[in-house]
Amino acid sequence: MEVIIKGDYNGISKEAAAYIADFLYHKPNAVLGLATGSTPLGLYKELIRLHADEGLDFSKVITFNLDEYVGLPPSHDQSYHFFMWQNLFSHVNINPENVHIPNGMAKNVTVFCSWYEEEIEAYGGIDIQVLGIGTDGHIAFNEPASSLGSRTRLKTLTQQTIDDNARFFKNAEEVPRYAITMGVGTIMEARTCILLASGESKADTVAKAIEGPVTSMVSASALQLHPNAIFVLDEPAASALELHDYYRWVYENKPRES
Ligand code: PGA
Numbered sequence: 265m266e267v268i269i270k271g272d273y274n275g276i277s278k279e280a281a282a283y284i285a286d287f288l289y290h291k292p293n294a295v296l297g298l299a300t301g302s303t304p305l306g307l308y309k310e311l312i313r314l315h316a317d318e319g320l321d322f323s324k325v326i327t328f329n330l331d332e333y334v335g336l337p338p339s340h341d342q343s344y345h346f347f348m349w350q351n352l353f354s355h356v357n358i359n360p361e362n363v364h365i366p367n368g369m370a371k372n373v374t375v376f377c378s379w380y381e382e383e384i385e386a387y388g389g390i391d392i393q394v395l396g397i398g399t400d401g402h403i404a405f406n407e408p409a410s411s412l413g414s415r416t417r418l419k420t421l422t423q424q425t426i427d428d429n430a431r432f433f434k435n436a437e438e439v440p441r442y443a444i445t446m447g448v449g450t451i452m453e454a455r456t457c458i459l460l461a462s463g464e465s466k467a468d469t470v471a472k473a474i475e476g477p478v479t480s481m482v483s484a485s486a487l488q489l490h491p492n493a494i495f496v497l498d499e500p501a502a503s504a505l506e507l508h509d510y511y512r513w514v515y516e517n518k519p520r521e522s
Contacts, residue, residue: 265487266494267474267511269502273462276496277306280394280458283494285314287392293324295384297393297451298352299404300329300344303460304394308352315356322358326387328380330395330404331445332366334373334418342432343368366416366444373444377416381450393454397461400424401469401482405445408481412489414447448486457493459484461501470497471504 270276284307288294298304314320329344338345345365353363364383370376384390395403400422406414407422420442421429430436451457461470473484474495487493502508 265474265490266515267502267505268494268496268515269508269512270496270498272498273306276460276462276498277310279496280304280307280460281310281314283458284311284392284394285318285320288320288322288325291391292321293326294391295326295328295387295389297390297446297454298327298329298348299394299396300331300347301396303396303462305351307394307460311352312355320356322356324362325358326362327353327358327364328384328387328390328446329365330393330451331443332368333440334368334442334444335440336368338365366446368440368444370444373418377418377444380416380444380446384450390454391456393451393457395451395457395459395484397459397466397469397473397484398425399428399465399469401473401484403448403451403459403484403487405443406448406451406483408483410448410480410483412452412478412480412483412486413449415450416444416446419443419445448480448483452486452490455492457487457490459487459493459495460497461495462498464500464503466501467504470495470501471506475506 268279270279332344336343340346348365366380367376400408405419407419426436426439429439433439472482476485478485478488
């Protein structure tokens, strides 16, 4: 695992965007796994800036989003469809046919989830998966006790997640109870995983994910078993890490390619 600690939120957004942009310059038809939530907003802003100012090209990029609320149509302003178009896709030259987001209105969720898995495979798998982390340790909506081998499926949200996400709705009652989410096993097949975390409220969870035991109770801890997982943290999110100074030293003294 690589742990990159930056001073602030702007720093983590720029670091993740630079990594993705560099990858896209080498592989313009890359398959990106994308996340929603407040954490990746800065990353998406920076990708939009790179598109506008430096011509970063999304025309051949394929995307797969991690999750979607069940019961919210794409037009709902809290759906993840709406979020992705509002915060990234409408501002870059992505081909709408290359965008994949779980269908929260699917009539047969099981059939839809199998199709989604097959579609990821048909595109050759995910090159870079962007992740946030919930205060309950989830990646995507893989709530505590999700199997570390789980695939795309229906998941019931925990009260913690409902309370965390209530800030986006009128009240907690309006937050959907169910979501379609990629599984931990699905995410672990991405060739690179980049997990972003910001703020002190994530510090204890981040420490559990990086330095605690691998456990389904903190699904992000599965990334300890991933061959290319990168945690990009701001100082407050990194503040509970036992080996904080070591990670900083390793990053600052990393041999750079010329
Ligand atoms: P946040 O959500 O980015 O809004 O903190 C992260 C998550 O729940 O995965």
